[in-house]
Structures are given as structure tokens and as C-alpha cells.
Amino acid sequence: MINDAMSSRVNSGGSTISGSSTEFSCIEADKENIQPLKQGRSANNLVKALSLNKETRKEVLARERDQFEASLDPAQLEDLDDPLDPYLKYLDWIHTNYPSGANTESGLIQLLERITHDFKDDDYYKNEVRYFKVWLEYVKFSDNPRDIFHYLYKKKIGLSLTLLYESFANFMEVEQDFKKAEELYQAGINAKARPLNRLIRAYENFKIRRAQSSQVQKRQGLGVLQNPSGGGLEKVAKLAPSRSSKAFAVFNDSEAKPSSANDGIWQHLDTIDNSRKENVIRPTSWSGEKLLQQRVPKANEPTFEVFRDDELRFPVTKIIHNPGKRTEKFDFNFDLLYADKEDEKSLMEILLLSRGVYYLAKKRKSERTFDTPSKKHTPLVDSENETKLLNSPTLTFYSRQSMKEVLQMLNQPLKETKVSTEEPPLDEGLSDFVTETITNHTPATPRKLTNDDTGMLSSPFVEEPLHSEPGKGDVLINPFDHNLQKNLLYKQSSHLLHYKDYHQSTTKREKCSILRSLLKPHAAPIMGSRQLMMEFEGETFCFTKQLGVVDKAATYLSEKSDGSVAAIKVCSPPVEWEYYILKQMEVRAPGNFIKVIDFYKFEDESYLILPYLKHGTLLDLIQLTSQSKSLKLEESMVIYLAAQLLKQISILHSISIVHANLKAENCILNLTPNTKPSYQDLKVIDFQDSIDLSLFPENVRFSAQLSANTYPPDEMWRSWRYEPDYYGLANIIHMLLFGRELGGVKASSNNFKIREDMPSYWQRELWNELFKVLLNSRDIDCEQGSPLKLLAGKFENWVNLNWSSCGLSRQLAKITEFLDDQRKRNKI
Known part of the structure; x- marks a missing residue:
């Protein structure tokens, strides 16, 4: 029989109040899994905690835990005289219901970290005994107690309490650092830590233990012969320790001074999980795991790799043996010109085949063969001042230079036309589908065209001449043209199939x-x-x-x-x-x-x-938080989300891709609560309108009109490259901050900026720099995403420095829980 610790107490008169007793056999089977507490455990509570079956116990504890978590809501804690009390009740509940102590199910260490963190800057609780005892319990689970004691000393936590000096000095005594332990006792006595008498007694006991320890060492030294062999002084040299056979001696700084607690390195205390991250093996499933087998000795390999030129191409030759004739040798790819015995191909046809457009040329030729000649032909060139390019549903093969010469030839009178004996040089810097915008041509004299001239000039990619001149040497095209994408994909079709x-x-x-x-x-x-x-x-x-x-x-x-x-x-x-x-x-x-x-x-x-990313889009989050009374997006969380957006788009631009349709509904969330920033909570989607710049010349710019719902109808969008993504980022971040779209911007000193004023407690410098870059992207070099990369780095640095102090981990968990509840309501 064992008496319940909570049912037997001694009253003021000295009599004992006896209560119910608990059979030891009820908890004997679990005694190995019960961690002892300094204040003891209630046997009755242990029986209650261990008697429930696993499923029922799990449901009951989850329900009770939710109640404790609700009691820690900051809005409720503000009205309490003692905000620490709900935390301590929560801690007692964990001690009672999880006898095995700290594990993933109990969440004991996480709660201890919350308590120590939430009150570390509160001057009232810094020297409160209950709060400091939580620190002492937390120290037991740390692999580096010295770091925690230094942190407490630096933050001035417990400096008025005897507990700090006793605990710290005891630890240093165990570490055999008696000098440091004595300094701590003296510092506590000088600070008049309470209770002072207990600290003085502890110091006296320490001095007694130290004196006894030194006496034991001296007696052991006297009882051992200096020269056990007894051979006299001449043998002493032989008993000297032999020199180490190590190749080098490990440096030992005997004069090193211990670092002071006032060094500026203990401003932040990392969590236990993070401090152990290099020594912890992440749990994983056994399925698919492989046991390490005994290594088979590898064959001797050469110490260096012989260079092998993968791009080296040898001359293509072919030798043809004809009976009765001389053997012929051709120093070119004979099979390309004579693939079929009845069909010989010219060099131009081979070039067209390599570009993937030969079949189109053959198709047009066959179509013209069966056309009935007509006396009436629609002229290709109008007599108006502007040159208009006809649309054609097929792909034509020409370069910018050849385009100029063809137009010049067509705009001349027939009698003055001269047949050119030289082919125009191909401009390798341009793709087959890019044409230069042509404006302000001299009126041409109409001339008669032969039947073979019909359909000679076509371009499906420039529907009408642009009236605004692009930059010098720039090429303007419409990247969203369906025929353009179709032809680009045709060139990549062989790669897609792989x-x-x-x-x-x-x-x-x-x-x-x-x-x-x-x-x-x-x-x-x-x-x-x-x-x-x-x-x-x-x-x-x-x-x-x-x-x-x-x-x-x-x-x-x-x-x-x-x-x-x-x-x-x-x-x-x-x-x-x-x-x-x-x-x-x-x-x-x-x-x-x-x-x-x-x-x-x-x-x-x-x-x-x-x-499928389960937490919906950024637009869903913005709308839900704007309607919710219990959840709002704090500025620190917006900075965390903005850092991820900036990083993704900077990487996108660095690989020569423009999203071109960046908005809140095209950013999907997949939140994962964590004790440190992961930067993996948001992904950009919907690349149906995206542009691969690697398929275009370097000097290309785009002229398509963007959606008026997302981008303002301004002159700046008549010629653009990366600018839509910059404006889209500004619009999304503006919605996260203010709950509405950008709407409009105002100009100040040749710069655009947002109309809204920011509160004084916001990170104004960070936001002003962000919007200055995003709204004035035409004035900066946006190539390779370098401006966005710099901004992303600054935002990530801010998040890393303020993750714990701003409670971003708690915010992320709260938003995740909120969105999960929404999914359950919508039955997704």
C-alpha cells in the first residue's frame, strides 16, 4: 500500500489528515516509464492517467489540451493579474497526464520554451521564483546548461534569487571549475540574493567540500612511491613518460580566460531542437530503407580522368565502290543530299529541314500548283503611307535583313527592279518568327504581280504596325500570339517527346x-x-x-x-x-x-x-482574414510571405522566364508550422501565359496589351520585358498589407510610389525600398532578376533575425489551423 501524496497532509496542529490509499500493483507495470518529479507525484492521478485505453485517453487529452491552449490566448492574458498562472497550470497538467516526461506526445519541452520565451523581457517576472523554477526545469533537458546559465546572467533573469547562484555554482562544481563556482557564490552574496542566509550556508558547505577534496588528493599523493622500482635516482630517467608518437601536438591554451557572461554573444537562445539538429536522426518509415552491406573492394581506378571532348566532330566522308569504275570518295555527308535514289535535295532544302520548316514550304508549293490562275490579284502593298503586313496562317522563313530587302523590292516600280545575284545574309541573332516593326515608308507605286508572287510575304506575328518607336535595335512582338506559341512548340516537339x-x-x-x-x-x-x-x-x-x-x-x-x-x-x-x-x-x-x-x-x-496544395491561394487567405475577427495578417507574416515571393520570381527571371500573369490567385499556399523559417510555404502557379526569353533574341521587347484588371492601361505597358512581374509583385504585396489592390500610384520626383501611408511602427525603410524598385522597374536593369534577389535577401535577413521575437512560428501555426478548419467546412 502507498499513500496518495495529495491525500495525506499535516495540519497546523500536527495531526495527520488521512485519505484514500492506492495499491502499488496498479502502477507497478508502468513504474519504469514514470519520471520522478522533485515535488513528487500523486499515485491516484497516476492510476487515472494510466487506466484509460489508448484511443479514449488520446481524445480526452486532446480536448483538455485545446482548453489550455485557448487559455493562453494573448487577448485573455492581457486581463489577468497573473498571466503566468495559466502557463503553470498547463505545465502541471502535462506533468500529471504524461508520466513519462518529455516526448513528442507530451510537448513538455515546447511548453517550457514558450514559458521561458514569453516572459524573458518582463521585469516583474525576471526575479519571480515560479518563473525561475521553470528555467531550472528547462535546463535539465539541455545538452549545454552552461549556455543557458550564461544567457540568464546576461538577460538579468534571477539575479536577485539564491536559486540562480546555487544552481549555477553547483553545475560549475560538477564541472571541476571551483574558481568559477566560488566567484558565483560571492557574486550572489554581494547582490544580497534572497534568501541570503541559505546562500551563505551553501557557500560555507562548498568551502568545506573543496577543502576535503584537496586533503584526499594530498593523502593519495603521499601514499604512492615516486619510483616504484626502488632502483635509486639513476632509474628515474627511465621512468619518465615517453614522448607521444603523434604526428603533432594538440594546442592547449592554458592561459585562456573563460568568456565573460557580459560578452555580446548570448542575446538569443536557440531552441533545444535546433541545438541538437546535427545529432538527431529524423524519423522515417522503414518502407524502402536499405541496410548497409559490406563494401566490395573497388577495382583500381586511374588517379585522373582522361579528357574527352564530347563535342568533337570528325569530318563526314563516304566511299562509293562502283564496279568497273574508280572508287569515289566524298568529303561531305553524301546521304543528306541523296537520301533517296529518285529524290535529290539541295543545300537550301537541307537547311530548311534542319530548321523544321521544309514541309511547310512544300505544302505551299503544292497548293499553288493546283490553283487556277486568275487575272485579278490582291496587291500585297497598299498605296497608303503606312506599310501593312498581311497575316498568314503558316510559318515563313526569313530574317530581318531579308525582310527589309523584300519590302524594298516590292515597293519599287517593275521596270526598275533588278534581280539580285547574291542572297541576303542570314541574321543568326534572330529567330525565324521575329520581324522588325516597320513604319513611315515612302508610298510605293503599285505593280502587277505574277501568280508565283502571291502569298510570298506573310507574318502571323505582327498584326499591325506599331505607332510608337521601340528602343534602338529593339524588336517588338506579341508573345501571346497562338501561332507564335504553336511554332515555338513545334521546334521543341522532339524534346518534349523524350x-x-x-x-x-x-x-x-x-x-x-x-x-x-x-x-x-x-x-x-x-x-x-x-x-x-x-x-x-x-x-x-x-x-x-x-x-x-x-x-x-x-x-x-x-x-x-x-x-x-x-x-x-x-x-x-x-x-x-x-x-x-x-x-x-x-x-x-x-x-x-x-x-x-x-x-x-x-x-x-x-x-x-x-x-494539390491544400491551403488555397493567397487571395483566399486575404479574403478570409479580412472577414475574420479572430485572425489578422500581421506585418511580420507579410514580410515572410513577401520574401518567398521575391525569391521565387528572382529565380524565375534568372532562368530567363517571365510569368506575365502574376496575381494573388496564382500564388498557392502549402503551410507547414515550424520552429524556424523554411521558405517553402508558397508556390507560384499558372504559367499558361509565361514567356521563355531563351527562345527570343536578346533585344526583344513585347507589345501585347496586358489585362486591365491586373495592370493599369499606361504607356509603360506598350513595350515591356520583365516589368509585368514587378508590378504584379507590388500588387500582391500591397493586397497583403492593406487588403486591397494597388489601384493607382502617384509620381514623386520622377518615381512612382503607393498612395497609402504606413503606420510609424511598420518597417518603413524595408517597404519603401521594395515599392520603389517594383513600381519603377523601367528605370533599373532587371536582367537575371538581380534587383529582386537583393530585395529577397534583405527580407530573409529580417525574418531570420526576428523569427522568434515576432512569434512567426506561432502565427504560422495559427494560420494553418484556421485554413484547415476552412477546408473541413468546405469538405475538401
Whole structure:
């Protein structure tokens, strides 16, 4: 029988109040897992804690923990006379219900860190005994107690308490640093720490222990012979310790002075998890793990690698043996010119084949062969002052220089036309599809054209001449032209086919209309409908909910047969451009952006399968927090999100890709609460309008009109390159800060800036620099994303320095919980 620690107490008169007793056999089986407490444990409470079954116990404890967490809400703590009291009750509850002490389930260490952190700057609690005892409990779990004691000394926590000097001195005594221990006792006595008498007694006991220890060492020294062999002085030299056989001696600074507690290195105390991060093996599943086998000795390898030129090309030769004739040797690729015995190709045809446009030229030629000649032809050149380029649905092969010469030839009278014997030089710096904007031509005299001249001049990429002159040497084109993207993709088609996640079929699916009719925006999910099931490469996907729709593309949430979920973007007609951009991002900057799972292209539709990020878009977060009374986006959290946005777009620009449609609904969240910044909580999506600058000349600029909903109809958008992404970033961050779109900007000293005034307690210097760069991107060099990289670095530095002090980990956990609740309400 053991008496309950809480049921037997001695009253003021000395009598004992007896209560119920607990059989020791009730807890005997678990005694090895019960950690002792200094104040003891209640046997009755132990029986209650250990008697419940696992599932019931888990539910009860989770419910009670939620109540304690709610009591620690800052809004409630502000009205309490003793804000520390709810924390201590929470701590007692953990001690009672988790007898095994600190583990991942109890959260004891995390709570101790919260208590010590939340009151470390409160002058009232710095010398409060209950608060300091929490520190002493926290020290027990640390691998570096000395660091914590130095931190307490630096922050002036417990300087008026005997507990600090006793604990610190005892630790130094165990470490055999008696000088430091004595200094601590003397410092506490000089500071008149309370209770002073107890500290004086502890100091006297310390001096007694130290004296006894020195006497024991002296007696041991007298009882040992200096020369055990007894051979006299001549043998002493032989007993001298032999020199170390080590190659070098380890330096030992005997004169080193211990660092003072007032050194400026203890301003921040890291968490226990972070301090152990190099010594902790992360838990992982056993599935797929491999046991290390005995290493097989490797064969001797050369100490250096012989250089091998992979790009070295040897001359192509071919030897032809003809019976009865001399053997012929050709120093060129004979098979290119004579691929078929009946069909000989010229050098120009081979060049067109290498560019992937030969079949188009043949097609136009065959079409002209069957045309019936007519006496009436539409002239290619108008007599007006402006030159207009005709649209053609096919790709033409020409360069900028040849374009000029052709136009000059067509604008001359027929009699003065001279046949050129030299071909115009090809401008290798331009792609086949880029033409220079031509304005202000001299009126040309109309002339008659032969039938073969019809359709000679065409360009699907410049629909009309631009009236504003671009910069010197710049080329203006429309990057969103469907024919342009189609021709660019045609050139890359051979590369796309090599990707394992690219699947192409000539069949039709005809599912897009069914999906749109059954799955409506903001409607509840539909589970298990046969009409919404599709099979790709043997895997069945069940479409359950529409996540978003833009023009002819809709994104759906789908569930596989194994229970995993994915987001599928369905386009009709099929669109390959976004898949191409995503694969280029994956190759050029692996691990930084959302990764394609699979892409299926059919005759009528395309299906782009992507990972599903469960916490919605930035726009959802902005709208929900603006409507919520309990959750608001704090400035520090906006800085954390802005740092991730800036970093992603800077990487995007460094690999020569422009997003061109950057807005809050195209930024998806996948929050993961952590004790340190991960910078992996946000991903940019929707690259359907993105631009790969590596496919264009270096001097290209774009002239397409951007969406008026996202970008203001200003002169600056008539010729742009990276500018839309800069303005889009400014608009998103403005929404995070103020809850509304940028709307308009005002000019000041030739610079644009936001109209809103910022509170004085905000990081004004950081925000002013950000908006100055983002709103005035035309005046800076935006190549390779260098301005955004500098901004991202400054924002990340601020986050790293203020992560703990601003409670960003707690904010992130609160936002994650809030968004998870929203998902449950919406049944996603």
C-alpha cells in the first residue's frame, strides 16, 4: 500500500489528515516509464492517467489540451493579474497526464520554451521564483546548461534569487571549475540574493567540500612511491613518460580566460531542437530503407580522368565502290543530299529541314500548283503611307535583313527592279518568327504581280504596325500570339517527346464539357460518380471538385484509387505551352517550383496533372482574414510571405522566364508550422501565359496589351520585358498589407510610389525600398532578376533575425489551423 501524496497532509496542529490509499500493483507495470518529479507525484492521478485505453485517453487529452491552449490566448492574458498562472497550470497538467516526461506526445519541452520565451523581457517576472523554477526545469533537458546559465546572467533573469547562484555554482562544481563556482557564490552574496542566509550556508558547505577534496588528493599523493622500482635516482630517467608518437601536438591554451557572461554573444537562445539538429536522426518509415552491406573492394581506378571532348566532330566522308569504275570518295555527308535514289535535295532544302520548316514550304508549293490562275490579284502593298503586313496562317522563313530587302523590292516600280545575284545574309541573332516593326515608308507605286508572287510575304506575328518607336535595335512582338506559341512548340516537339511524363494520343476524350456541366464553381464535392472517372495509363482518377476556371482551362481536384489527391488542369483545345514552361523550370532550377506529375495530350483536350496544395491561394487567405475577427495578417507574416515571393520570381527571371500573369490567385499556399523559417510555404502557379526569353533574341521587347484588371492601361505597358512581374509583385504585396489592390500610384520626383501611408511602427525603410524598385522597374536593369534577389535577401535577413521575437512560428501555426478548419467546412 502507498499513500496518495495529495491525500495525506499535516495540519497546523500536527495531526495527520488521512485519505484514500492506492495499491502499488496498479502502477507497478508502468513504474519504469514514470519520471520522478522533485515535488513528487500523486499515485491516484497516476492510476487515472494510466487506466484509460489508448484511443479514449488520446481524445480526452486532446480536448483538455485545446482548453489550455485557448487559455493562453494573448487577448485573455492581457486581463489577468497573473498571466503566468495559466502557463503553470498547463505545465502541471502535462506533468500529471504524461508520466513519462518529455516526448513528442507530451510537448513538455515546447511548453517550457514558450514559458521561458514569453516572459524573458518582463521585469516583474525576471526575479519571480515560479518563473525561475521553470528555467531550472528547462535546463535539465539541455545538452549545454552552461549556455543557458550564461544567457540568464546576461538577460538579468534571477539575479536577485539564491536559486540562480546555487544552481549555477553547483553545475560549475560538477564541472571541476571551483574558481568559477566560488566567484558565483560571492557574486550572489554581494547582490544580497534572497534568501541570503541559505546562500551563505551553501557557500560555507562548498568551502568545506573543496577543502576535503584537496586533503584526499594530498593523502593519495603521499601514499604512492615516486619510483616504484626502488632502483635509486639513476632509474628515474627511465621512468619518465615517453614522448607521444603523434604526428603533432594538440594546442592547449592554458592561459585562456573563460568568456565573460557580459560578452555580446548570448542575446538569443536557440531552441533545444535546433541545438541538437546535427545529432538527431529524423524519423522515417522503414518502407524502402536499405541496410548497409559490406563494401566490395573497388577495382583500381586511374588517379585522373582522361579528357574527352564530347563535342568533337570528325569530318563526314563516304566511299562509293562502283564496279568497273574508280572508287569515289566524298568529303561531305553524301546521304543528306541523296537520301533517296529518285529524290535529290539541295543545300537550301537541307537547311530548311534542319530548321523544321521544309514541309511547310512544300505544302505551299503544292497548293499553288493546283490553283487556277486568275487575272485579278490582291496587291500585297497598299498605296497608303503606312506599310501593312498581311497575316498568314503558316510559318515563313526569313530574317530581318531579308525582310527589309523584300519590302524594298516590292515597293519599287517593275521596270526598275533588278534581280539580285547574291542572297541576303542570314541574321543568326534572330529567330525565324521575329520581324522588325516597320513604319513611315515612302508610298510605293503599285505593280502587277505574277501568280508565283502571291502569298510570298506573310507574318502571323505582327498584326499591325506599331505607332510608337521601340528602343534602338529593339524588336517588338506579341508573345501571346497562338501561332507564335504553336511554332515555338513545334521546334521543341522532339524534346518534349523524350520526357517520361509526356503522353500523346491521337484519340479524342470529349470529357471537358461533362466535367464543366457536373462540377460547378464553389459547389460541394461529388464523390464516386462514374461520369467523373477517367483512366490514364492504367491509373483511375475521380474528379470531385472544380478549383478554378480561366477561359478555356479549368482546374479540378481529383482522387486516385490509392486515396492520394492531385490537381488536374483540363484545356480544350489542348495546350502544351504551360507544360513546356514547367519542364524548363524543372530543368533549369530544380526543386524551386511546382513539379509536373504527368501530362496527357489528346486530339481534343489536354490534362496537366500537378500536386494539390491544400491551403488555397493567397487571395483566399486575404479574403478570409479580412472577414475574420479572430485572425489578422500581421506585418511580420507579410514580410515572410513577401520574401518567398521575391525569391521565387528572382529565380524565375534568372532562368530567363517571365510569368506575365502574376496575381494573388496564382500564388498557392502549402503551410507547414515550424520552429524556424523554411521558405517553402508558397508556390507560384499558372504559367499558361509565361514567356521563355531563351527562345527570343536578346533585344526583344513585347507589345501585347496586358489585362486591365491586373495592370493599369499606361504607356509603360506598350513595350515591356520583365516589368509585368514587378508590378504584379507590388500588387500582391500591397493586397497583403492593406487588403486591397494597388489601384493607382502617384509620381514623386520622377518615381512612382503607393498612395497609402504606413503606420510609424511598420518597417518603413524595408517597404519603401521594395515599392520603389517594383513600381519603377523601367528605370533599373532587371536582367537575371538581380534587383529582386537583393530585395529577397534583405527580407530573409529580417525574418531570420526576428523569427522568434515576432512569434512567426506561432502565427504560422495559427494560420494553418484556421485554413484547415476552412477546408473541413468546405469538405475538401
